[in-house]
Amino acid sequence: MDNNMLVKKIFLAYIIGLILLTGCASREYLTSTKTNQKIKSEAQTKIQNISDIETWQQTDNIDLDGDEIKDKILFKCQPGSNDFTLKVNNVSTSGKGENLDGNFVIVNIDKTDKFNEIAISESGPSSDEQTAFYCYDGQELIFMGKVQGSNNSIKILGDGKVIANKRGQILQTWFYEEPYNLSKLHKLEKIPQDLYKMNSKVKMKEELRLLQSRTDKNFSITLQKGEEVIILLSDDKHWCLVENSKGKKGWFAVDNYDQIRGTNWKASEVFEGLCYAD
Ligand SMILES: [Ca+2]
Ligand SMILES: [Ca+2]
Incomplete structure (x- = not known):
């Protein structure tokens, strides 16, 4: 009888122990599942990047104005819509775009100044991407300007420049790098360029005589029918x-x-291989 009781007690202790262990394990599992879900949802916010920068709809983990206090950023925008509201701490502004991506990224245009900037991209009516930039000076949200190109095609290397991806205005569908500087008032200012890289490989469909320069109207070379040539540069005018x-x-x-x-x-009658998108 005593032995029987002992066996029963040991068995009971074993069962209780097992229940407790399982409970702990479930809690651990629950915690780890929650962590995984958090990681997953964080990963899902990384839709598009400018140089490894995350996209957000809100965050309170970034200092925009360099006062060493993190700022609360809230972006209200439906993906594909044409309006947004951007709020930083207690200041808010509204803006417009066409076919907005619905999120923003934080960029550091100039690593030597104290500011981080907010970039808001839109797809436009047909792949006419544009990106608007805002900065926060501790009191106001300042619109810095809008440039062509989106998260994927704009280059920001931290040297104080934004390299936009501009669509060419002449000859064919082409895009080129258009650099912007930061002005003294922290606005984006286009750096004037004389010529832009086109680098289009084409084949001659007709014979064409070329000129020495833009000012010297003497002929230089004659491109022969069937010859493969490269259109190197253009002033886009x-x-x-x-x-x-x-x-x-x-x-x-x-x-x-x-x-x-x-x-x-027309150019398409002279050059084979020009691009005509949409
Ligand atoms: Ca701050
Ligand atoms: Ca900076």
Whole structure:
């Protein structure tokens, strides 16, 4: 009988121990599941990046104005909509875009100043991406400007520049890097460029005589029918610089987007391989 009682007590203690252990294990499992869910949801917010920067809809973990106090940022925007509200601490501003991504990223345009900036991207009507930039000076939210390109195509390296991805205005569908500086008032200022890289490989469908330069109207080289050439540079207004396979260069101009000056041809009648998207 005593032995029986002992066995029963040991068995009971074993069962209680087992229940307690299972309970602990479940709690541990629960905690670890919660952590996993948190990690997962954090990972899901990383949709698009500018140089490894996360996208957010809200955060209170970033100091925008460099006072060493983290700021509370709240972004209200439906993905695909045309309006947003941006709130930092107790200051809020509203803005417009077309087909907004619905989130923002924090960027550090100039690593040597105390500010971090907020970038808000939109897709536009048909892949006409643009990104608006805001900064917070501790009192106000300041609109810094809007540039072409989105999270994926804009370059920010921390050297005080934003390299936008601008769509070309002449000849064909092409994009080029357009640099911006920060002004004294911390606004984005376009750095004027004379020429932009086009680097389009094309094949000649007609013979075309090129000019020495944009100011010297003497002929330089004649591109032969069937010859493969590269359109190297353009001012994105009228002029394009072409290099042939022998490394010789010359210029041509277009008017009204793609009408080759001095001829009756459109660019597509002279060059094979130009891009025409949408
Ligand atoms: Ca702060
Ligand atoms: Ca900075």
